[in-house]
Amino acid sequence: MKLNEILNALLDYACENKLCKNDNISRSLFCVKIIGLLTPKPSELISQFKQYYQKSPKKASDFFINLTKAVIISMSIKLKNIKWQTQSSYGKLEVTINLSKPEKDPKAIAQAKENENINYPQCLLCKENEYYSGNYHHPARQNLRIIPIKLANENWFFQYSPYIYYKEHCIILNQKHTPMKICKKTFERLFDFLKIFPHYFIGSNADLPIVGGSILSHDHFQGGSHIFAINNAKIEKRYKIKNFENIDFAIVKWPLSVIRISGKDDKKLIKLANFILKKWKNYSDKSVSILAKTQNTYHNTITPIARIKNSKFELDLVLRNNRTDKNHPFGIFHPHEHLHNIKKKI
Ligand SMILES: [Zn+2]
Incomplete structure (x- = not known):
């Protein structure tokens, strides 16, 4: 049976x-x-x-x-995800449509961050979900187990995602229900995770609506053992950075702007990543519609992804900008509106 x-x-x-x-x-x-x-x-x-x-x-x-x-x-998993690979000028790309979890509307995600609810557990990523009996609005999780780990001297938890996007898809969540924020500490946490699980990669969604993840109200990372297409992307240009001579600095040939820094010295990598983050946050170039700020709203952030490759730490810093305009209310530098219906049609 x-x-x-x-x-x-x-x-x-x-x-x-x-x-x-x-x-x-x-x-x-x-x-x-x-x-x-x-x-x-x-x-x-x-x-x-x-x-x-x-x-x-x-x-x-x-x-x-x-x-x-x-x-x-x-x-x-009631439905199998749809996956395919396609050749492109950036190498072989992988496309996945996840059918086990409904796609959220970017505006609803932004709204959810504003309207912090007081329900228990506060969100789907809170540690209180472990053993939670559930109700009509929140799934039961008596079968969920989370493992405590230390990242950057803070308490975090490690679990596997019930909504798998790829091989060994894990989620690393902050013990506290605290908003996502990409900062120097983010990079420290990424490298600490790699020291605990050297066979996994770890990445963070960006911390701004539109270009970020679906839950911005609870700081978390995602990891796993899948080799993504970006890992095999070609390098467009290499540079040497003054005061960071032991770090390799490269621009990755990829549809998004990606800086790859690698080396054995994690402290130097953290320092350089933070330097790039601070510079990018205030960077504007009107000729390509990149504005760091409109009124009091900042638009630039980074999606970081870290892994160990050939015994070296490798950190990809994907430069993001979440600005919108009349023609693109869901993001100028994000898949445009005509592509948003793909999932709804299935
Ligand atoms: Zn939470």
């Missing part, structure tokens, strides 16, 4: 005996409750994870993802 057949039989029994209401949401909440009883307790899981970690970081992440797949991911 398959797991979903067993669960359905249990749910039917629960509904017949009035232990659970017979509607889709109530059945789904009750189902997660049952799976939660089969999932190891957080303390047991953390101690097992630590034992595996002593053998190797990969053994620990393998153990954790296999458990997550068994108790969360297999339940969340």
